Amino acid sequence: MKKKEKIFVLDTSVLLHDFDAIVNFDEHCVAIPITVLEELDKFKIGNDTKNFSAREVIRFIDKLSGSGSLQEWIALGKGLGKFKVVMDEQPTGLNAEKVYAIGKNDHKIINAALSLIELEPKRTVILVTKDINLRIKAKALGVIAEDYETGKVNSAEMHAAGKYGIEGIDSEVIREIFTRGSIEENGFLGDKKATNGYYILKNGKTSSLAFYNHHTDQLERIEKEFVYGIKPKNAEQAFAFHALLNPDVKLVAMQGVAGTGKTLLALASALEQHKKFNQVILARPLVPLSNKEIGFLPGDAEDKIGPYMEPLWDNLKFIKSQFGENEKKYKAIIEMEQTKRIVITPLAFIRGRSLSNIMFIVDEAQNLTPHEVKTIITRAGENTKIVFTGDVHQIDTPYLDENSNGLAYLIDRLQGQPLFAHVRLEKGERSELANLANELL
Numbered sequence: 001m002k003k004k005e006k007i008f009v010l011d012t013s014v015l016l017h018d019f020d021a022i023v024n025f026d027e028h029c030v031a032i033p034i035t036v037l038e039e040l041d042k043f044k045i046g047n048d049t050k051n052f053s054a055r056e057v058i059r060f061i062d063k064l065s066g067s068g069s070l071q072e073w074i075a076l077g078k079g080l081g082k083f084k085v086v087m088d089e090q091p092t093g094l095n096a097e098k099v100y101a102i103g104k105n106d107h108k109i110i111n112a113a114l115s116l117i118e119l120e121p122k123r124t125v126i127l128v129t130k131d132i133n134l135r136i137k138a139k140a141l142g143v144i145a146e147d148y149e150t151g152k153v154n155s156a157e158m159h160a161a162g163k164y165g166i167e168g169i170d171s172e173v174i175r176e177i178f179t180r181g182s183i184e185e186n187g188f189l190g191d192k193k194a195t196n197g198y199y200i201l202k203n204g205k206t207s208s209l210a211f212y213n214h215h216t217d218q219l220e221r222i223e224k225e226f227v228y229g230i231k232p233k234n235a236e237q238a239f240a241f242h243a244l245l246n247p248d249v250k251l252v253a254m255q256g257v258a259g260t261g262k263t264l265l266a267l268a269s270a271l272e273q274h275k276k277f278n279q280v281i282l283a284r285p286l287v288p289l290s291n292k293e294i295g296f297l298p299g300d301a302e303d304k305i306g307p308y309m310e311p312l313w314d315n316l317k318f319i320k321s322q323f324g325e326n327e328k329k330y331k332a333i334i335e336m337e338q339t340k341r342i343v344i345t346p347l348a349f350i351r352g353r354s355l356s357n358i359m360f361i362v363d364e365a366q367n368l369t370p371h372e373v374k375t376i377i378t379r380a381g382e383n384t385k386i387v388f389t390g391d392v393h394q395i396d397t398p399y400l401d402e403n404s405n406g407l408a409y410l411i412d413r414l415q416g417q418p419l420f421a422h423v424r425l426e427k428g429e430r431s432e433l434a435n436l437a438n439e440l441l
Contacts, residue, residue: 005123007031009086009113011106012039013130013399014148017369019056022076022083024150029073029081029123033112034088035105037061047351049372061085086112093118094141106134113143130399151370152403153412164192169201174208177201182220185212189219196249196421198222198239209235211242214418228329229322230268236425237261243421244269244387247276251377253365253411254389256425259434262389263363264315270359270387271319271329274336277359277383282312283347284363285372312344312363356381365407366390367397373406 006028014021015036022030043054064074064083073082088108090097096110097103113127127138127145135145169188176183189199189212197212199219209222224231224238227245232238236256243252244266254262263282270280316333323330336342347362355376362368362376365388373388380386388410392402402408414420428434 005029007116007120007123007125009033009109009116009125009127010036010148011109011127011129011131011134012036012043013134014128015040015057016043016050016053017130017148017399017404018150018371019053019060021148021150022057022060023080025081027079027081030076030083031086031112031116033086033109035108035112037085039105048348049369049375053371086116088112089115091115091118096137096141099141100137106131106137109134110138110141110143113138114141117143130404132398147404151409153408164189164194164197165200165202166192167202169203171203171206174201174203174206177208177210177219177221182213182216182218185217185219195416195418196243196246198242198423200235209238211239215248227265228268228271229319230264232265233261234427236423236427237265240265240423240425241269243423245272246421248418249421250380250385250419251414251421252385252387253407253414253420253422254387254425255392255407255411255422257391257428258394259428260425262425263312263361264318266361266363266387266389267312267315268319270361271333271336271342273359274332274341277385278341278357280336280342280359280361281350281355282316282342282344282361282363283350284309284312285347285367309344309346316342316344353379354381355379355384355386357383359385359387361387361389364390364396365410366392366395366402366405367400368406369400370404370406370409373410377410 007030008025008028009031010021011033015032018024022032040054040058043050044058045051061070064076068074070085071087073084076083089111091111091114094114096107096114100107109129110127113125117125124144127135127143128148129135129138129145130148135147138145166189173183173188185193188201189197192199193212195212195214199210199212201208201210201219210219211222212218213220222238222242225241227241232241240254240262243249254266256262267282270277270282274280320330320333333342360376365373367390377386388407390407392405392408395401395405411422415422
């Protein structure tokens with residue numbers, strides 16, 4: 001039996017998430033409601049990624065339409081379906097504006113899908129949106145509604161990566177790693193051998209921390225050593241320091257729950273290597289609180305962003321507190337702050353910059369889209385190291401989840417690449433109380 005052809009109706013959230021979404025549905029047809037064009041018009045001005053995406057989508061549709069009409073189906077290209085804009089028509093049957101409320105864009109988008117269902121009875125109409133509540137409202141009226149799946153990753157596979165505990169390693173092997181500092185791999189790792197992989201090699205109570213160096217095909221011993229006043233408290237933190245300080249690794253992803261030390265370790269490593277880079281930049285995306293934009297907050301620009309940056313300043317203060325005011329490393333931090341060689345800033349403030357001779361740390365990377373992460377990395381110039389930290393379970397933006405955010409996407413796509421290392425931090429080191437909350441709440 002021949003399957004019914006499909007028409008995918010995209011809402012604004014999908015196009016802002018991925019401006020290439022229109023051409024990502026293979027041979028199936030794609031439609032957008034006229035309401036979506038209105039919303040894109042509102043987003044086209046600005047320097048944020050969503051503004052860039054809005055402009056790209058508008059350009060694409062303009063080029064696609066040429067001198068023709070967008071109310072007729074237009075071929076998207078070889079191997080692809082067709083595209084059209086659905087006008088603001090009222091369905092004859094169920095009407096979202098009558099069921100929910102008149103004038104709301106979400107309900108107009110549902111009505112566009114409902115009208116297509118009536119006009120195209122031989123095809124399956126599917127509403128695609130990143131907005132969970134819109135999906136629920138659509139389904140309540142009998143419309144098939146789905147999340148946008150392109151770019152989503154397998155979270156189970158991602159969580160399994162990052163480090164391995166390997167039991168039953170010969171005690172002589174462990175002793176040799178301790179004595180010599182490295183040993184030929186010789187198949188000890190089996191199917192767990194991974195480029196830039198981190199391992200806890202065990203034999204009963206004897207164990208060793210090791211790194212697999214794919215250049216030499218050797219396992220190298222990892223020591224827990226102080227890095228700019230900070231000593232790793234567990235194996236994971238030792239692995240993180242190794243990745244952060246490894247000159248062959250240009251891109252690091254640190255994934256872990258709150259209190260595992262992700263930002264602190266990254267900042268301490270950057271300070272340790274400050275002579276290798278012209279500047280250290282620590283940035284994080286600004287996620288508005290309680291659905292209010294930054295502009296609603298009182299004060300000037302610095303006052304508005306201050307609360308968002310405070311956690312990053314806290315990490316710098318903690319590192320400074322490890323030294324006396326007359327110590328060389330304390331004075332070095334003060335000098336770096338004064339000369340702007342270390343900068344703590346909202347991520348939006350460095351958009352468009354070419355990143356050369358910089359150690360660039362992006363905090364809360366789980367709140368970025370895959371496209372935003374790609375944009376940051378593609379700006380890397382010579383002698384630049386980029387670090388992304390975050391917790392894929394603690395997402396503050398409404399249209400991302402643990403499978404579709406930029407940090408998860410980065411880990412999934414770059415696993416096993418020679419320039420990339422991924423460390424998963426699980427053990428919280430803030431306090432027993434914080435650990436209890438992570439485990440039970």
